[in-house]
Amino acid sequence: xxxxxxxxxxxxxxxxSGADFAEVFAERTRSNVIRFIDKKIDRVIxxxxxxxxxxxxxxxxxxYASTTDISREGLLSCARSVAEAFGESKGALSLxxxxxxxxxxxxxxxxxxxxxAKVKTDILKEACFAAHDHNEAIVQVLGNxxxxxxxxxxxxxxxxxxxxxxxxxRIVVNSTASDGNENQSGSCAPGRSMGLELFELFSPKAxxxxxxxxxMVNLGAGYCKAGQMTVAIENGFGGVIFHEACGHSLEATQxxxxxxxxxxxxxxxxxxxxxxxxxxxxxxxxxxSVNIDDEGTPTQRNVLIENGILKNxxxxxxxxxxxxxxxTGNSRRQSYTFEPTSRMxxxxxxxxxxxxxxxIASIEYGLYAKEMGGGSVNPLTGAFNFSVRxxxxxxxxxxxxxxxxxxxxxxxxxxxxxxxxVGQNLDFGQGVCGSSSxxxxxxxxxxxxxxxxxxxxxx
Numbered sequence: 510x511x512x513x514x515x516x517x518x519x520x521x522x523x524x525x526s527g528a529d530f531a532e533v534f535a536e537r538t539r540s541n542v543i544r545f546i547d548k549k550i551d552r553v554i555x556x557x558x559x560x561x562x563x564x565x566x567x568x569x570x571x572x573y574a575s576t577t578d579i580s581r582e583g584l585l586s587c588a589r590s591v592a593e594a595f596g597e598s599k600g601a602l603s604l605x606x607x608x609x610x611x612x613x614x615x616x617x618x619x620x621x622x623x624x625x626a627k628v629k630t631d632i633l634k635e636a637c638f639a640a641h642d643h644n645e646a647i648v649q650v651l652g653n654x655x656x657x658x659x660x661x662x663x664x665x666x667x668x669x670x671x672x673x674x675x676x677x678x679r680i681v682v683n684s685t686a687s688d689g690n691e692n693q694s695g696s697c698a699p700g701r702s703m704g705l706e707l708f709e710l711f712s713p714k715a716x717x718x719x720x721x722x723x724x725m726v727n728l729g730a731g732y733c734k735a736g737q738m739t740v741a742i743e744n745g746f747g748g749v750i751f752h753e754a755c756g757h758s759l760e761a762t763q764x765x766x767x768x769x770x771x772x773x774x775x776x777x778x779x780x781x782x783x784x785x786x787x788x789x790x791x792x793x794x795x796x797x798s799v800n801i802d803d804e805g806t807p808t809q810r811n812v813l814i815e816n817g818i819l820k821n822x823x824x825x826x827x828x829x830x831x832x833x834x835x836x837t838g839n840s841r842r843q844s845y846t847f848e849p850t851s852r853m854x855x856x857x858x859x860x861x862x863x864x865x866x867x868x869i870a871s872i873e874y875g876l877y878a879k880e881m882g883g884g885s886v887n888p889l890t891g892a893f894n895f896s897v898r899x900x901x902x903x904x905x906x907x908x909x910x911x912x913x914x915x916x917x918x919x920x921x922x923x924x925x926x927x928x929x930x931v932g933q934n935l936d937f938g939q940g941v942c943g944s945s946s947x948x949x950x951x952x953x954x955x956x957x958x959x960x961x962x963x964x965x966x967x968x
Contacts, residue, residue, distance in 0.1 A: 510534045510672070511561070513606055515522050515581060515648075519563065521601040524666060528565035530571075530826075534803065535561045535579075535662040536845040539622065541631055545637045546654035550630050563591050564877045569830050573848040576710060608795040611800050611807075614793050614906075617676045619705035621656035629654050635679065639717030640684045644894055646728060647721050648692070649685040654843055656704075663805035671805045676798065678707045681940065686724035692728075695911065696898070700939040700950070703794045706759065723880070723899050726911050732968035733900060733915035737807040739875035740917065740960045741868055746881050746938025748857050748953035751786060753886045754893040754921035759813055759821075760839070761828020761851040762945065763888045770891045770922055771819065779819045779923035783861045786814040788823055789918050790838055790854035793820070796939040797855040797952040800836070804849060807837035825851040843947020850946045857954030861931020865957045868930045871907035876915060877908050878902045884916075885917040891921030892965070896898025916966035924960055932957035 516533055523531040530843050538558040544551040550677040560576040561584060572594045592598060623628065637652040638907035655678070662672040677701030685692050697719040699711045742750065755771075771779065780786070789807025792798050801807055804826050823839035824832065841852035868878065877900065884895030896914040901908050913915050937954035 510660065510662050511539055511579070512774050513608070513670065515584065516670065517604045517606055518601070519584050519588045520604050520666050521587055521662065523563055523591050525563050525598040525601045526569050526592040526595040526687050527599060528592070530566040530666055531547065532564045532665040532804065533561060534564070534749040534845055535706045536659065538657065538659040538844065540655065540657040541621065541629070543633050543654040544635050545650070546740065548641065550634070553626060554854070558730050558844055560845040561587070562658055562848070563587050564848060565595065567595060569600065569827060571848065573826060575846050578819070583589045593760065594917070595708065595833070598605070604666055605668065605819060606664055607668050609669060609671040611671060611673050613673070613800055614936055615675065615702040615798060615800065616703040616790065619727065621676065621678055621704050622658055624705055629656070632708060636680060636682050636713035636717040637806060638777050639714040640682055640721040642716050643721035644686065644725050645685045645727060645866045646688060646912060647684050648687045653681040655679045663801070663803070665805070669805050673799060673800050675700050675702060675799055679704070680713065680716055681701070682720040682722040684724040686721070686728040692725035695720045695725070695727065698939060700796045701794050702796060702798050714844070715910050724901055725887065727913045730911035730913040733912035735967040737962055738965055739872050740878060740963050741872060741875065742955070742958050743880060743958065744932070744934050744936040744954070744956050746940070746953060747958070748938065748955040749881050749919065749940065750893070750895055751858055751955060752853060752856050752882060752942070752951065752953040753895070754891055755925060756853050756856045757886060758891055758921055759823055760853070761822055761824040764822050765828040765831035768889050770889065774819050777819055779922065781928045782817045783931040784814055784925060784928050784958055785812070785859040786815055787812050787859055788839065788853055788856045791817060792843060792855050795855045795952050796950050799854065802840040803842045804840040806836050806838045806840065808854060811837045813916055818861055822915050823853060841946060841949045843949060847947040850944065852944060852946065852949055853951050853967070855937065855952035857935065857937065857952070857955065858931065858956070858958065860933045860935045860956050863930040863932050864933055865932040868932055868959045869903060869908060871959065872903045872906060873902045877903050878915070878917070886921070893921060894918050909934070918964040924963065927960050927962055928958050929961045930959035
């Protein structure tokens with residue numbers, strides 16, 4: 510995207526006022542969004558994003574600026590503005606970059622960018638009409654088809670010059686069911702780091718039907734009673750609780766400045782012996798996977814918690830400087846307009862020793878959270894509150910009637926200790942995580958787990 514000699518010149522100018530490190534991040538992203546509403550395609554949007562971000566360090570102080578002017582003068586002007594924020598120029602430095610190749614482990618079989626628009630609109634229509642046709646009580650279906658191709662180039666004053674290209678595809682179907690008095694919703698939203706071969710894994714019809722089925726379940730459900738009880742949380746998107754309530758507390762963004770409940774706990778027991786938690790950006794074609802992070806560091810399989818013991822954090826370059834620990838390939842940003850920071854990729858609780866049927870059978874009275882919804886968390890205290898998108902009461906080891914309006918309330922440190930059974934059906938759910946460096950795609954995951962006691966909000 511940029512000439513090597515020009516990048517070297519930009520880095521030299523950026524460091525001219527005494528910075529000890531400089532970085533150039535260039536991005537070119539194409540995205541296509543198709544929207545469905547009221548039984549028709551509502552709009553087709555093509556977006557193109559292109560620009561460069563320049564960052565310098567002096568110890569743990571950073572200065573960042575970005576520009577859409579990628580001419581030589583525009584880029585050098587941006588570099589000078591960053592340098593001037595540190596002080597008076599001492600003269601541009603001479604730097605030499607060494608290009609580095611990247612092995613792409615996320616192959617694309619059917620490139621969305623090369624597919625005709627009709628192919629993609631037909632996929633979205635099939636999913637949405639399947640939802641409409643599921644039951645006459647389905648009164649509205651909203652659908653989105655998204656495919657993105659993102660090219661990045663990262664260079665820094667340590668001599669790194671590396672680039673990568675990443676393709677992702679996702680479909681989202683939201684259904685609303687009504688009985689004339691009230692409405693209830695359901696959703697299904699699979700995505701992967703791949704092309705249109707995504708729909709060999711998830712048929713559009715099945716996506717639409719799952720969305721509608723969930724809406725119908727909630728329409729016929731009574732309200733959940735509030736109280737302390739045992740809760741079984743299903744696999745896939747159930748992992749959002751670990752992601753939000755615990756994962757953010759393990760990012761250097763919080764740990765490096767002493768704003769996490771997990772500060773200073775390396776080597777300590779912070780979870781049940783049955784809990785092993787991992788962040789892995791190398792999972793082939795996973796939604797949150799990338800070959801390199803947004804600082805050019807290769808992603809890795811990072812064991813965060815092993816049999817209840819805290820083993821590692823998720824660390825970017827600034828976090829590495831603050832904490833004196835190596836980078837883990839977790840630096841991410843929404844686009845070149847954001848300064849990167851430590852973020853999750855595919856974060857999950859690994860399979861455990863318990864059989865899934867034994868988990869349900871062990872509950873005398875409690876809640877089965879088949880699918881989780883959104884929520885909120887305070888990383889400093891770990892306090893969280895999450896909605897249950899689809900839930901059922903459990904009595905005498907049997908899954909019984911559907912309930913709605915349930916929420917799970919607690920703290921990350923406590924729920925980790927109270928997970929007393931971990932099943933063996935690990936799966937992932939796709940989401941978009943927001944933080945100081947913008948919104949990025951992340952996978953959450955877990956097998957079926959049992960929390961022996963947690964506060965359930967309801968009526």
